Amino acid sequence: MSDNRIGRFGDYGGRYVPEALVAALEELDEQRSKAMHDPGFLGELAQLHRSYTGRPSIITEVPRFAEHCGGARVVLKREDLNHTGSHKINNVLGQALLTKRMGKRRVIAETGAGQHGVATATAAALLGLECVVYMGRVDTERQALNVARMRLLGAEVVPVDHGSRTLKDAVNEAFRDWVTHVDHTHYVLGTVTGPYPFPEMVRDFHRIIGVEARQQMLDEIGRLPDAVCACVGGGSNAMGIFHRFIDDPDVRLIGLEGGGEGVDSGRHASRFSGQATPGVLHGAFTYVLQDDDGQTIESHSVSAGLDYPSVGPEHAYLKDIGRAEYHPVTDDEAMEAFRLLAQTEGILPAIESSHALAGAMKVGRELGPDGLVLVNLSGRGDKDVDSAARWFGLLPDEEEQS
Numbered sequence: 001m002s003d004n005r006i007g008r009f010g011d012y013g014g015r016y017v018p019e020a021l022v023a024a025l026e027e028l029d030e031q032r033s034k035a036m037h038d039p040g041f042l043g044e045l046a047q048l049h050r051s052y053t054g055r056p057s058i059i060t061e062v063p064r065f066a067e068h069c070g071g072a073r074v075v076l077k078r079e080d081l082n083h084t085g086s087h088k089i090n091n092v093l094g095q096a097l098l099t100k101r102m103g104k105r106r107v108i109a110e111t112g113a114g115q116h117g118v119a120t121a122t123a124a125a126l127l128g129l130e131c132v133v134y135m136g137r138v139d140t141e142r143q144a145l146n147v148a149r150m151r152l153l154g155a156e157v158v159p160v161d162h163g164s165r166t167l168k169d170a171v172n173e174a175f176r177d178w179v180t181h182v183d184h185t186h187y188v189l190g191t192v193t194g195p196y197p198f199p200e201m202v203r204d205f206h207r208i209i210g211v212e213a214r215q216q217m218l219d220e221i222g223r224l225p226d227a228v229c230a231c232v233g234g235g236s237n238a239m240g241i242f243h244r245f246i247d248d249p250d251v252r253l254i255g256l257e258g259g260g261e262g263v264d265s266g267r268h269a270s271r272f273s274g275q276a277t278p279g280v281l282h283g284a285f286t287y288v289l290q291d292d293d294g295q296t297i298e299s300h301s302v303s304a305g306l307d308y309p310s311v312g313p314e315h316a317y318l319k320d321i322g323r324a325e326y327h328p329v330t331d332d333e334a335m336e337a338f339r340l341l342a343q344t345e346g347i348l349p350a351i352e353s354s355h356a357l358a359g360a361m362k363v364g365r366e367l368g369p370d371g372l373v374l375v376n377l378s379g380r381g382d383k384d385v386d387s388a389a390r391w392f393g394l395l396p397d398e399e400e401q402s
C-alpha cells in the first residue's frame with residue numbers, strides 16, 4: 001500500500017492502492033496540476049464545453065412544481081441539458097483531454113446508471129481513444145438503453161457478475177483492469193471518490209456547475225438561494241454545485257441520498273443516516289456501509305446511480321464539520337417527485353435527480369413562501385423511461401393485465 005496521508009479532507013481521503021498504481025496516480029496528479037494552470041488546456045476544455053457540451057447550462061424556475069414545495073421558489077440548474085444527458089460529461093471531457101496529454105490510447109470506466117459510461121464512450125469517440133466500460137449485470141438490465149448507446153458509440157461494455165452486480169462491483173473490475181494495463185490505459189473514474197487525486201480532480205472539473213449557477217442566481221433571480229439541493233451517489237454533481245457556495249454561510253448545502261425502502265429496512269444507500277462508519281473502499285478512507293467485521297454491506301436504491309455503499313471523502317468532511325447536511329429520500333418519495341416535475345413542468349428528470357427534487361419539496365416546506373431553493377437537475381430521464389413506466393404501471397401489456 002502506498003502513502004495514504006496524501007490528499008486528505010480532514011481525516012478522509014488518502015490513497016489506498018496497490019504499489020502497481022502509484023506511479024500512474026502520481027503522473028495523473030502532476031499532469032492535472034500542470035493542466036489546471038495551462039491556458040492552452042483550460043481554453044481547449046472551455047471551447048469543448050461551449051461547442052460540444054452546450055455550456056453554460058441554463059437555470060429554469062419551476063413555479064408549478066414549487067406549489068408542492070411549501071410555496072418556496074424553486075430554480076433548477078439544468079445539467080440535464082448537457083450533451084449525453086447529465087453532468088457526467090464535465091468531468092469526462094477533462095479526463096479524456098488529460099489521457100491524451102499523458103500519451104495513453106485507451107480509457108476504461110465504471111458505470112451505474114450508464115450516464116458516466118455514455119459520457120466516456122462519447123469522449124473516446126470524439127478523441128479517438130479505445131474504450132471499455134464495466135457495468136454490474138443488474139445495472140445493464142435496468143439501464144439497457146444506455147448499454148446500447150455505449151455500444152453504438154463504439155465502446156465495449158463488460159457486464160460484471162460479481163457481488164451485488166451493481167456499481168461497487170463495476171468499480172472493483174475497473175481497478176483490476178487498470179492494474180494490468182496501466183502503461184497505456186487511463187481509468188476515467190466517474191465520481192469524487194477513489195484514491196487521490198480523483199476526488200479533488202473530479203470535483204474541480206465539476207466546479208463549473210456551481211460557478212455558473214451562483215452567478216445565474218445573482219443575475220437572473222437577484223439573490224443567492226437559501227438552500228442548494230443535490231443528489232449524492234459518489235457525490236460528484238453535489239460537490240460540483242456545492243463548492244462555489246461553501247463560503248456563503250447562509251446557503252444550506254443539502255445532499256440527498258438513496259433511502260431505498262427506508263433506512264430501517266436495511267435496503268438503502270444512505271451512508272450518512274447513522275448507518276455507515278469510516279473505513280476504506282475503492283482507494284479512499286470515507287464513510288462506508290459495512291458490518292462490524294469491516295465487510296461492505298450491499299446498498300439498494302431504485303436509482304442505479306445512487307446505489308453505492310460509499311461516498312466521496314470531501315462529503316464525509318463537510319458532514320463532520322457541519323457545513324453540509326445529508327438526508328435520505330426513499331424510492332417512493334423520489335418517484336413521486338419524478339412524476340410531479342414531469343406533470344407540472346414538462347421536464348422528465350433522471351431518477352437520481354428526482355431525489356434532489358424530493359429534497360427540495362421537504363426543505364421548501366421548512367422554508368415557506370419566502371424560501372428560495374436551487375436544485376441541481378443532474379440528468380434527464382430518457383434513460384429511465386422504461387423503469388418509470390414500469391413503476392407507474394404504464395406499459396401497454398401491464399395496463400391490459402391490471
Ligand SMILES: Cc1ncc(COP(=O)(O)O)c(C=O)c1O
Pocket residue numbers: 086087112113114115116190191192231232233234235236237238304305306350352353378379380
Ligand atoms: C443523472 C445522474 N445524477 C447523479 C448521479 C450520481 O453520481 P454523483 O453522485 O457522482 O453525481 C448519476 C450517476 O450515474 C447520474 O447518472
